[in-house]
Amino acid sequence: MSAHHAETLDAAAGTPAPAAPPKLELTGVGKQFRTKRATTQALDDIDLTITDGEFVSLIGRSGCGKTTLLRMLAGLLSPTEGKILVEGRSLWDGSTVDSSVVSQLGVVFQEANLFPWYSVLDNIALPLQLRGDGKAERRERARELAELVGLQGFEKSYPRELSGGMRQRVAIARALSTHPKLLLMDEPFGALDALTRERMNLELQRIALATNATVVFVTHDIAEAVFLGDRVVHLTPRPGRISGITHVDFARPRDIDVETEAEFGKIVRELRHALDGEE
Numbered sequence: 001m002s003a004h005h006a007e008t009l010d011a012a013a014g015t016p017a018p019a020a021p022p023k024l025e026l027t028g029v030g031k032q033f034r035t036k037r038a039t040t041q042a043l044d045d046i047d048l049t050i051t052d053g054e055f056v057s058l059i060g061r062s063g064c065g066k067t068t069l070l071r072m073l074a075g076l077l078s079p080t081e082g083k084i085l086v087e088g089r090s091l092w093d094g095s096t097v098d099s100s101v102v103s104q105l106g107v108v109f110q111e112a113n114l115f116p117w118y119s120v121l122d123n124i125a126l127p128l129q130l131r132g133d134g135k136a137e138r139r140e141r142a143r144e145l146a147e148l149v150g151l152q153g154f155e156k157s158y159p160r161e162l163s164g165g166m167r168q169r170v171a172i173a174r175a176l177s178t179h180p181k182l183l184l185m186d187e188p189f190g191a192l193d194a195l196t197r198e199r200m201n202l203e204l205q206r207i208a209l210a211t212n213a214t215v216v217f218v219t220h221d222i223a224e225a226v227f228l229g230d231r232v233v234h235l236t237p238r239p240g241r242i243s244g245i246t247h248v249d250f251a252r253p254r255d256i257d258v259e260t261e262a263e264f265g266k267i268v269r270e271l272r273h274a275l276d277g278e279e
């Protein structure tokens with residue numbers, strides 16, 4: 001039977017399968033901070049749809065609302081306006097967060113925030129412990145993740161015995177432990193030296209490809225945003241709005257040498273000009 005014939009028959013059968021809702025959908029999202037002295041419209045009218053397996057970088061000048069946006073996505077800060085849907089389910093109902101949606105997210109911050117008295121494996125398994133998974137199951141998953149993030153041989157080490165890059169690997173493994181629908185990262189490599197950061201970018205790409213993760217990644221660094229992202233979303237400050245979205249089409253896995261390509265330099269320059277124009 002020809003493909004064309006098959007399509008005709010399927011259409012004749014009627015009901016096409018309903019399209020899966022996007023991984024993340026923001027509509028008209030805004031955030032206002034009110035203090036005694038002032039009211040700040042930190043974010044205004046953010047519309048953004050992210051599909052399964054997409055890696056989206058978020059850049060913008062200091063104060064444009066990147067962290068505020070990530071905290072709203074992570075269920076830590078309620079939006080004042082708009083809707084945030086994770087696979088079609090509403091994250092916020094007014095200022096009340098749906099904890100069953102939050103439990104499907106993984107978050108990594110600039111600081112790894114590990115428990116100093118827990119080993120690498122126990123830190124990775126913490127979310128599984130909190131949700132009541134059995135010990136053997138936790139251990140197995142934590143071992144698998146330690147290997148995924150390149151920490152085999154360090155399973156029994158304590159955070160104080162690790163470098164900054166290794167601590168962030170633990171934080172990434174911990175965030176992935178529950179198979180999150182969405183991985184949210186706020187400047188995860190911001191405190192690392194340039195070489196370690198470069199290595200972590202390669203590692204993160206490898207991990208994201210291996211797990212088909214959907215990632216929202218906040219950074220100040222334009223080159224990092226372009227290297228990692230399928231799309232780079234740029235925000236303008238006061239109020240924070242989306243000023244543009246750049247598609248980055250380099251094939252994956254990307255090698256660090258992609259940064260020396262003329263097209264890479266062109267995208268970075270255009271983004272820098274776009275952000276400079278917003279001062």
Ligand SMILES: Nc1ncnc2c1ncn2[C@@H]1O[C@H](COP(=O)(O)OP(=O)(O)OP(=O)(O)O)[C@@H](O)[C@H]1O
Nearest residue numbers: 033035040042060061062063064065066067068069
């Ligand atoms: N809790 C708060 N109360 C009042 N204003 C706030 C609060 N948090 C953030 N803001 C304001 O909201 C705006 C956005 O801040 P946010 O930290 O999200 O920016 P950012 O883009 O992440 O900045 P940076 O790159 O410097 O981390 C800023 O003007 C900031 O002063």
